Amino acid sequence: MESEEHLLNRLDRELKNLIQNPKIVDKRRIQAIFNKGDLKKIAETLRGKFESHLSMITCIDTGKDFEIIYHFDINGNLFNLITFTSRAIPKISSITDIYPVADFYEREIMDLFGVEFEGHPKPRRFILPDNWPKNVYPLRKR
DSSP, X not given: OOOHHHHHHHHHHHXXXXXXXXXXXXXXXXXXXXXXXXXXXXXXXXXXXXXXXXEEEEEEEOSSEEEEEEEEEETTEEEEEEXXXXXXXXXXXXXXXXXXXXXXXXXXXXXXXXXXXXXXXXXXXXXXXXXXXXXXXXXXXX
């Protein structure tokens, strides 16, 4: 298993202009912030150069925007990538073409928060029933 320090240095070198404030936050856990417009480039680099696996995508409604966290496993270390999208226009690119498993996570977030994943190949309901009211998202803050 790669040490956190070694991985942090590699991430900082390979994603230098794409991530901000990369840091070790816990044993085997690194996090960084990124601009949502760079998601595809970052995902392609993580897949190609780091042989990462997408473990999960989570979403938090902060009340003023949506915080979206991508959880990647890289050689036994967790790399949390954090970005934000506005509540007024909640959109971000889909990464299902790079990580097919993103399909389920993106559709779950679409259903529960109303965040649109642009370019998703099948943006249909995943958790909620088909007859669920339009524009009603159970995990959005009011």
